[in-house]
Amino acid sequence: MKARDLLILSGIIGIILMMVVPIPLMLLDFLLIVNISLALMIILIAMNTQDALDFSIFPTLLLITTLFRLALNVSTTRNILSEAEAGSVVETFGSFVAGGNLVVGFVVFLILVIVQFIVITKGSERVAEVGARFTLDAMPGKQMAIDADLNSGLINEQEAKERRRKIEREADFYGAMDGASKFVKGDAIAGIVILLINMIGGLIIGATYHDMSLMESLQTFSILTIGDGLVSQIPALLISSASGIIVTRAASEGNLATDLTAQLFSYPKLLYVVAGTILFLGIFTPIHLVTTVPIAGLLALAAYRMQRNLNRQAEETEQLVEEQQIEEVRSPESVVSLLSVDPIEFEFGYGLIPLADTNQGGDLLDRIIMIRRQCALELGLVVPVIRIRDNIQLKPNEYVIKIKGNTVARGELLLNHYLAMSPGIEDDSILGIETTEPAFGLPALWIDENMKERAELSGYTVVDPPSVVATHLTEVVKRHAHELLGRQETKMLVENVKESYPALVEDLVPNVLNVGDIQKVLAKLLKEKISIRDLVTIFETLADYGTYTKDPDILTEYVRQALSRQITNQYASGGDSLKVVTIGPSLEKKIAESVQQTEHGSYLALDPVSSQAIFQKVSEQLNKLIQQGQQPVILASPTIRMYLRQLLERTMQDITVLSYSELEPQAEIQSVGVVNL
Structure with a gap:
């Protein structure tokens, strides 16, 4: 066996021995604090796990904690009835929590029992029961879905086995939780019975064997009984709350020791919270620091070591990934990835990084989204994703635009300046750096913030650097739109029209024209800046004339004539001649x-x-x-x-x-x- 297996086995045997072997008061205080710490840890983990598989050992852990708590109740009851004392922890809960008032202590205890027994435990039991039934009912449908994915090739045989096993574990988990909720219910009942035993038995034993008066016996054993009830019911309440949180989680793999160490101690930051809570109890309550400080220190030390191990594992994983990437680059197959060419690329020098960095206020990514929307509305073209990257080989303020790996346009920007274009009448008072507007080749000036207002009053068109880039990129996309429309993009457009006009598409493709013929016609339209957004009219025309000729030039002329209203509005809009x-x-x-x-x-x-x-x-x-x-x-x-x-x-x-x-x-x-x- 491994050391952790022996540790868990020894702990289970120790819990059993606690019910028959007397325990020293100091050790009993220590175990009571351990019980509170364990309950805090369980509820924090239950609240922070996102998937039930992360804490699938919970049904078994619920049995162990209930058994441990009952063993502590037996031990405290033995000391209360035999020695008329049960350690500082029990006495503190009895006197400090009750505030010296026995009635208040009994009321607090009864409230905790009622909340746990009626509210939380009853609800958790019902949820587990319903969850188990619905999980079993859904198993055939899930199995059929897995078989369908396997037959269609979406998953392989190994993935199908894993998914089937997960479904089985979920069903086992719900069934286990349905039964485990009875432990909590029985624990609440046992707490009430033990309370009555301690109270009645204490009064009798105090008066018979300890020579106490009735009032002295009532005072002594009431405080101890209330303390024993509170110190056991508070952890019980936390764990029953955790059962309500975790009741929908799936089952796990591995033995108890593996699951406990791998899952229960996978959150070192939460151990710091538990350690701080225990230390708080030792400082601000009458519980001895001798009891709380060692536990808090051990928890903090364990959290530190686990966090260090996790960081080291993360670094090793990151290093392994980097080594794999380097190995992939060295392998002959890595050259294949270099063959792909991005449809559109925007590269810029390091001086223009603030344009694309959102942390520095750059909105270039948002502007590119608007460019794609604008091209979709004006040209009917879905512009491919524009790849943005910095290039140290460029000048700091220079940028280039590439279409399929080839540079088609370039320009330079001056950040913290504005581009001012003359209205036709030059103003000599407007001073700046002479340049050329990159999108349309117009003469312009780079002016600073102080000159901006004067230039606007003089009729100059003043734009900021991001707008200059967006305008230039828009014009380049429009000018080269026909190069961006390939057969794959054309097929996507055809499929989009088919959703609303299936008869039209089925009549056109492939009976009259294939996708390649349609792509040639659409590309010729885009080359002359004619929008292809009205695909229905275009496809109707191609279906009419495609039976007479396959010449894309002639078909394009027929389509242009069919789009006469659109072309007229494009060049003669607003009622002008x-x-x-x-x-x-x-x-x-x-x-x-x-x-x-x-x-x-x-x-x-x-x-x-x-x-x-x-x-x-x-x-x-x-x-x-x-x-x-x-x-x-x-x-x-x-x-x-x-x-x-x-x-x-x-x-x-x-x-x-x-x-x-x-x-x-x-x-x-x-x-x-x-x-x-």
Whole structure:
């Protein structure tokens, strides 16, 4: 046997011997304090365990503590009747708690018995009984759930065995608690019987064998009887309360010694509480310090050693995890994890850490959440999680934005400054560091707090560094939205529409188009900043025209025409007229004649001289719109729109090219120029 097994076995045998062997008063005081300490420890652990499995030894422990308390009652009764004394602990509880009034002592004792017997024990017994019945009734359903998870592959055979064994232990635990609650009930009854025995027997023995008067015998044995009752019923009340708390916990594995040492002494901080309580009793009550200080010291020492062992185990576990991580890095398989690429990354220098650190007031994470919401509303795209990390290779105030591992944008910020952009009329009194606004490339100034108010009064647009980053990141996501939409993301969108429109999706996928074809159309829409939020209209159009052609360019044109109301509102909102540059007949004819048809689709084949001439003519006309502060928009016929867009996007990525069929008939259009060759 192990030492702890022998210790527990010796303790059980000692409890039995206490009922037949007289115990010295000093040892009896010590054991009574141990009983109180054990009761405090049990109720504190019961209150702090989150799972019943953490204290599954409780039913057996309830039997042991009840037996220990009854053995102490027998020992104190023997000393009370034979020696007319029961030690300082019993005498203190009898005189100090009762306050010298025997009636008060009896009332306090009876209240404790009633609370324990009627309120706590009765309720715990009922809860345990109901819990056992419902646990047994639920076992078949839980077993079927485990079998279903095993058959579907969610768990393996070992996990299924563990879950089945847990269910069995829970049923055993409830059954054990249903029976163990009877121990507490019987203990309360035994306390009342022992009280009567001590009182009546004490009066008789005091007058017969100790030559006491009736009043002297009543005074002596009443105090001892009340003290004995209180010193046993208070721990009994604590333990019965613990049984009510722990009654729904599951069973455990292992023998009694293992469970006691592993579970009962797993909370060193609570031992400090128990030690402090016992020391408090020794200092502020007549209980001798000789009795309480050793117990409090042992508890504190045990708590210190256990806490040190737990800390050492935590450090060893952390070190083991680090070694495993290092070993994984050294292993050949670790290279596979390096192959994954994040869709979007935001890296910044160490000087910009306060932007992302919430402890320093940074709200970058909250702003990114709003960016994802904004893109979902404006583009209908679920933006992937944006990876945020610091990069010591960057300048302290520099940041970069990466799409699939490649840098697509960068910028610099000055914390504790504001970015001021001129309204068009420069104010020489506004002093700052010249820079360029990163999102749109506009000239700007970094100004300090003192210059902010003056700049706002002068009409400057003033924004703080987090807003600069959020705006830049939003524009980058919109510009590269078509790269972020892959087949997996498209499938998620399709499944989302299928929940509300199952007939539409079943008719489209895969009978007409597959997920890859749909992804190409959606990506082309996003590339020209057309929202794909109205997926129902898009899918309806693809289902109608997908049977005639699989060309994604042609399908995209059909979808754009179906989204005419949305496109019109996007570029001509608020009732204002849409100012555009139209394509003249000569240029339309030139482009139409240059379209080449192949078995893989159609493309525009223009000689370099003609292409350069078109670029120059378009730029001249668009500058008129830009000078008026208008968004540059080109209007062409439906037959050449996509070819013109393909031609111009080589040098003018953000140019908007619309066709007549993409605008609502009631939309007011104003032509400010015509492009002809």
